[in-house]
Amino acid sequence: MSAPSATPLLAIRGLRASYGKVEALKGVDLVIKPGEIVTLIGANGAGKSTLMMTIFGKPRARAGQIEFDGRDITGAATHDIARMRIAQSPEGRRIFPRMSVAENLQMGADATNSNDADRTVSLERVLTLFPRLKERMTQRGGTLSGGEQQMLAIGRALMSRPRLLMLDEPSLGLAPLIARQIFDAIRILNREDGLTVLVVEQNANHALRLAHRGYVMVNGLITLSGTGTELLARPEIRAAYLEGGRKT
Amino acid sequence: MGPDVAAPAPNQQPAMRGPGIAFILKKSFISAFVALILFSLMIGIRTLPSESGQLTYITRFPQLAAMVAIVFGGSIIVELLRQWWGPVDTLRIVPPQVQTGLGIARRLLAPMLLIFTFLVPVIFYDQRYILDLAILVLTYVMLGWGLNVVVGLAGLLDLGYVAFYAVGAYSYALLATTFGLGFWECLPLAGLLAACWGVMLGFPVLRLRGDYLAIVTLAFGEIIRLVIINWQSLTGGPNGISGIPRPTFFGIPLTPGENGLAAKLGIDFSPTHRIVFLFYVILALALLTNWVTIRLRRLPIGRAWEALREDEVACRALGINTTTTKLTAFATGAMFGGFAGAFFATRQGFISPESFTFQESALVLAIVVLGGMGSQLGVALSALAMIGGFELFRGFDQYRMLVFGIAMVLLMIWRPRGLIGHRAPSVFLEQSRAISSDLVKEGHG
Numbered sequence A: 001m002s003a004p005s006a007t008p009l010l011a012i013r014g015l016r017a018s019y020g021k022v023e024a025l026k027g028v029d030l031v032i033k034p035g036e037i038v039t040l041i042g043a044n045g046a047g048k049s050t051l052m053m054t055i056f057g058k059p060r061a062r063a064g065q066i067e068f069d070g071r072d073i074t075g076a077a078t079h080d081i082a083r084m085r086i087a088q089s090p091e092g093r094r095i096f097p098r099m100s101v102a103e104n105l106q107m108g109a110d111a112t113n114s115n116d117a118d119r120t121v122s123l124e125r126v127l128t129l130f131p132r133l134k135e136r137m138t139q140r141g142g143t144l145s146g147g148e149q150q151m152l153a154i155g156r157a158l159m160s161r162p163r164l165l166m167l168d169e170p171s172l173g174l175a176p177l178i179a180r181q182i183f184d185a186i187r188i189l190n191r192e193d194g195l196t197v198l199v200v201e202q203n204a205n206h207a208l209r210l211a212h213r214g215y216v217m218v219n220g221l222i223t224l225s226g227t228g229t230e231l232l233a234r235p236e237i238r239a240a241y242l243e244g245g246r247k248t
Numbered sequence B: 001m002g003p004d005v006a007a008p009a010p011n012q013q014p015a016m017r018g019p020g021i022a023f024i025l026k027k028s029f030i031s032a033f034v035a036l037i038l039f040s041l042m043i044g045i046r047t048l049p050s051e052s053g054q055l056t057y058i059t060r061f062p063q064l065a066a067m068v069a070i071v072f073g074g075s076i077i078v079e080l081l082r083q084w085w086g087p088v089d090t091l092r093i094v095p096p097q098v099q100t101g102l103g104i105a106r107r108l109l110a111p112m113l114l115i116f117t118f119l120v121p122v123i124f125y126d127q128r129y130i131l132d133l134a135i136l137v138l139t140y141v142m143l144g145w146g147l148n149v150v151v152g153l154a155g156l157l158d159l160g161y162v163a164f165y166a167v168g169a170y171s172y173a174l175l176a177t178t179f180g181l182g183f184w185e186c187l188p189l190a191g192l193l194a195a196c197w198g199v200m201l202g203f204p205v206l207r208l209r210g211d212y213l214a215i216v217t218l219a220f221g222e223i224i225r226l227v228i229i230n231w232q233s234l235t236g237g238p239n240g241i242s243g244i245p246r247p248t249f250f251g252i253p254l255t256p257g258e259n260g261l262a263a264k265l266g267i268d269f270s271p272t273h274r275i276v277f278l279f280y281v282i283l284a285l286a287l288l289t290n291w292v293t294i295r296l297r298r299l300p301i302g303r304a305w306e307a308l309r310e311d312e313v314a315c316r317a318l319g320i321n322t323t324t325t326k327l328t329a330f331a332t333g334a335m336f337g338g339f340a341g342a343f344f345a346t347r348q349g350f351i352s353p354e355s356f357t358f359q360e361s362a363l364v365l366a367i368v369v370l371g372g373m374g375s376q377l378g379v380a381l382s383a384l385a386m387i388g389g390f391e392l393f394r395g396f397d398q399y400r401m402l403v404f405g406i407a408m409v410l411l412m413i414w415r416p417r418g419l420i421g422h423r424a425p426s427v428f429l430e431q432s433r434a435i436s437s438d439l440v441k442e443g444h445g
């Protein structure tokens, strides 16, 4: 695990966020360095998705600070954050079902106003990464299989040429073999393109093997962090997230 | 392919035949029961003033029973019809030759229709009635295309579209009668003002979706109408505005006198000239609407509208600015409504609040929904069918609405997604791919 120890790409300090009166993040600290794959694991309802969405500006941070590449982005508008080239593939994939695969991919590039040349380059990259999408460019998104939809969701996020890619439960509802393909693609993106990735997962085993470092979230707080191998070795992690047990 | 988990495909219904008799009977019983509850007070009991002046009631159980029986029987028929046709998505076994034939016919339909429309004033030059009807149809085609941007593309249910039609009409009428401006100067102003109102409606409803949005837009339409009725000093209230100038041929009036267009061209004056001119004006305006919409659909903003209709959360996750996306959709749709309103004012020469009731909004919305929510050709066809059909059934008098309603119900059963329900892609890769996808679509709807 040779994560470069440069200045962090993303630094989160004391982040709090809530839905009405329900506090979902209760002071989260998290750091992602350039070129790292970081995973965030935790049970259902721990606040993982909320953290990802708060980084993206909605819900707004109640307290704390989010810094991206040295710039404070706390409270910035979602579309401005996207323009700093942070991209996300949201939970449940959320591709556009009636639009074609090609249109779905274009949507990913639209928000960042990328020019035609950039679009062509990113499209090329997405299609070499997921050749299956190439055969289905004119097919409607809703007619894809679950695995293909996940590839499309990641591809769509990649179209904006992100510096930080955030994936919310990319293996959700996928057969193990397909989930492996998705994780392989993330590994390739990280190794070949130097892409920094934050992967939110319930599938801790896969995620911790993939990631350089991991964070464990329980009820809106980070309770543990360490390298992937360290966390995998810890008995409490094994008990809670690996051997079927699902404890909060 | 591997042991992949099949994704839920929202738009792809499995091709199965309809359920059995038990299901139909159950459904019909439920419909009949609802009818019984609804009609028990509406039909079953009737209040009458008695001789002493007090209110009494009589019961009308036979009528009630008849009504419920009709609902029951009708429900069975509708269900059977639905099974007989099958939903539009079912794979029908059609020989490939017929399929390609249909494909060609479909591709030729739009150009043929356009050519025919251009020739309408030539073919029907002597038939004033048909020319007037054609102008009316084109006005609704334009309104339909305008509303299509908001409802069909952006998926924002707008029940108050007539407000922008009214703003356009009154803008032109007031600018022309008070400042003496001509139609062509006022047209962009009317569009601009309507677009401003579109943004003004857009702001408060940014967070609303579906039913809530529909209610607020409905109210907005009514508010505009009530303001027009009550602001007597400006709008003339219920009396409306008359003496609105007719359009000129770029400054040359279409009148009989010395300066008229006919005299300048050295031909005999005929009142039909103006009708023909109006016909081509609205045709040009409608085609402009269509062209702009088609162009916008291929740009990021148009794609964002469609994405917004599909999934707003996903749009936000991609960093699409949903606020500007919604506001531009409202503004663009409103602008076209404003253009159409200005045209309406100059054609009528007289406007009053009566022309801008909720019925108009409902009619335009029906045109868009029937046309297939987003399909330009579908909207044009359904405007033709609705407005033309309405005229066709003029002889039926009070049954007109009934015939109309039945026709619409049948159409929605036969084609639940509207006349032209499939969506044409806006991103093209290579010609060959685009065509092959078209063929695929012929297959599954």
Ligand SMILES: Nc1ncnc2c1ncn2[C@@H]1O[C@H](COP(=O)(O)OP(=O)(O)O)[C@@H](O)[C@H]1O
Pocket: A019, A022, A024, A042, A043, A044, A045, A046, A047, A048, A049, A050, A051
């Ligand atoms: N839109 C929402 N409105 C209200 N509460 C929410 C909303 N989304 C999530 N929550 C609550 O916030 C907490 C964290 O949820 P979430 O971030 O989705 O967890 P995770 O992704 O780890 O499963 C949960 O208690 C959940 O019920």
Ligand SMILES: [Mg+2]
Pocket: A045, A048, A049, A050, A091, A168
């Ligand atoms: Mg989640």
